[in-house]
Amino acid sequence: MPIIQLLKQKDGFTENERRIADFILSNLESVPNLTITDLATSTYTSNSAVIRLYQKLHFSGYREFKNELIKASILKTSQDKQVDNNFPFDAQSSDKEITEILANLTQNTIGEIVAQLDTEEFSQICECLLKSNNIMIYGQGDSQITARAFQNKLVKINKVAIIPEEYREEAWNTTNLTTNDCALFISYGGRMKHYHKIMGYLKTQHVPIILLTGNPKSNLLNYATYKLITDNNELDFAKVAPFSSQIGFGFLLDCIYAGMFKRNFNKNIETLNNRQKVIQSGILSDNA
Helix, strand or coil: CCHHHHHHHCCCCCHHHHHHHHHHHHCCCCHHHCCHHHHHHHCCCCHHHHHHHHHHCCCCCHHHHHHHHHHHHHHHHHHHCCCCCCCCCCCCCCHHHHHHHHHHHHHHHHHHHHHHCCHHHHHHHHHHHHHCCCEEEECCCHHHHHHHHHHHHHHHHCCCEECCCCCCCHHHHHHCCCCCCEEEEEECCCCCHHHHHHHHHHHHCCCCEEEEECCCCCHHHHCCCEEEECCCCCCCCCCCCCHHHHHHHHHHHHHHHHHHHHHCHHHHHHHHHHHHHHHHCCCCCCCC
């Protein structure tokens, strides 16, 4: 259950814990900046009362408790400036209003993703992609556009990814995958019927499967080894464009790339510098 709901319900709270909960709910944006002592002083309670409260909510420490409050604060700010993800503007919107609306849509989408992100699953996905010999990225339509952008970034860290559906050769490419490889599926709706067959086969071959989807009820989740869900209420078809889903998946994949890059940061920087010299002034230069 989200932390805000737990604080509102106040199940089993003492009088001091209720006071702390009410203060947090009224000052959600500023509370993450407070120390335990600051929070205790502001609520006329004690450090031990604050500790008992977050332990009662099953948090192992104050930092973990604050991290959840930060996520809740981001999500609340996003909801306060909510934009319709499917029809963010109308015929009467001025060009200036459109830029402001889409700016808010971008901020809201990213804020919601950060608030929903399972960081442990995220870390495992970074590790899985890094250790894979071959990476297959499955995505159709708008999702394939996002997949291509991620494919382009992976080249920078010497990870060559294949989009198996590009020339309708997904079956052949799929059968090439082994337990030392990885399959990444991008499907916002999570309703691609033929993915059941592909993912089912990969699961029997014990190939790690990563799924990015916006559908928390997708049956494809049953096949995934790792999954990241970004539920932002965007419809499959009744919309101006896939603004929110493309922003969301693009941001998530940028974060995954950054997580992969930083795990071998110095080596990757050195590799980038060496390759840049070859491309700009070496044998592969336009002037060579």
